[in-house]
Amino acid sequence: MAVTQLTDLIVPPVFTQWVIDHLNDSNNLLNSGIITNNTQVADLTQAGTKVTVPFIKATAYKAQNWTDHTDIQTEKLSANSYLGQKFYQTIALSQTDLSTIISGAPTQEAIAQAMVESWNNSDEEALIKLLTGVFGVDDIKNAKLMDMTTVSPTSSEFSYAGFLAARTLMGDQSRKLTGIAVNEATNAMMDMENMKDSNPPVSADIAPLGTFHGMVVTVDHKIPLDVSDPKKPKAKAYLFAQGAVSYKRQIIQTKTDDKVLTNGGESSVVQNSIGMMNVQGTGIKPGFTPADPNFPTIDELTQSDAWEVPEGKDINNINVVAYTHTVDPMFAQGYIAAAKKKQDSNADPKDGQDPKGQDPKTGK
Secondary structure, eight states: OOOOOGGGSOOOOOOOOOOOOOOOOOOTTTTTTOEEEOOSOOOTTSSSSEEEEEEEOOOOOOOOOOOSSSOOOOOOOOEEEEEEEOEEEEEEEEEEHHHHHHHOOOHHHHHHHHHHHHHHHHHHHHHHHHHHHHTTSHHHHHHHEEEHHHHOGGGOBSOHHHHHHHHGGGGGGGGGEEEEEEOHHHHHHHHHTTOSOSSOSSOTTTOTTOEETTEEEEEOTTSOEEOSSTTSOEEEEEEEETTOEEEEEEEEEEEEEEESSGGGSEEEEEEEEEEEEEETTOEEOTTOOOSSTTOOOGGGGGOGGGEEOOTTOOGGGOOEEEEEEEOOGGGOHHHHHHHHHHHHHHHSOOTTOOTTSOOTTTOO
16 A cells, blocks of 8 residues: 655745844944934035034123223124034945745845944944044043043052042033943943942933943943953943934935846845034034045044034033043953954965965965
8 A cells, every 4th residue: 555655745944934133233322312413404415515513602701890980891702613524325225026036035124124223333333433533632632531541550440430530521510421331341340349329310211221320321332342452451431411422314315226137127225314423512623634535434533633622612511521441351251252263363374375365476
């Protein structure tokens, strides 16, 4: 008697529904309250690659003696302006018609999600690089950066003393500080030393990671950790007031491009945007010229010679302070391992090549 058994059949592969992965980037610093929308600039599509923002200088006028036998002397207001640099960015994603039909993948939904997450990721990258550049300006570095690795090299780990020293850089305006942003290694130091407030002034919904001297703690993996010296990993903490950084991104257009003859049919989605970002109280130097004069890159925001404190702006009104410190190496093991892996990878030559990646015979 013949019986059809499993071995006589073809077992088809089983596919579940497609899953769209999300970017693993939290962008917590971007969402911490350090950013405020720039309402002074209405439309970034207006002509020009820079934006001039005028302001009336804050001036203290000396009170005069008021009598009935002397004239009252009038004073005048004075004004200046600062420059904002526009940067132009685009994101484009494409798919072939057949790739969607054959795979059954929800490509359109995935592209829409990727667009939103990628712009948020780009904003976070711009913010980190902006802070790097601004704190490289000598005047700002001297007034708003507390580097405990140089001030007190033997006791440079994150501590109450280092934090208090950094907070003094706000002068009598320290009450403005509402948040502290750190990476996970510094946060671990804070937890280990039991530094956070035992009775937070705000709810856990607002400060899920607690508060430190009344400031909401934000943890963001993208805040750099320098492990060039694995025995003394170096990090920054940013103490900031609400809205310390002014920002505007304008999505100019979203376009679709259908090519019916290319690759059997291909569709693309393109989003173009213009952005502008600055730490409040700073601006782009008038003489700053990007490598491509009309099209600066985000990387160029890290250049300290791009930024200045405009004449008429008080450096004390910059509402963000950087605190450079070290962390215990046990909290930086992931970073140290990643750096070593990268170093080993760079040092491991391919077959027939020297460590620089050159063929010893051709030199290429």
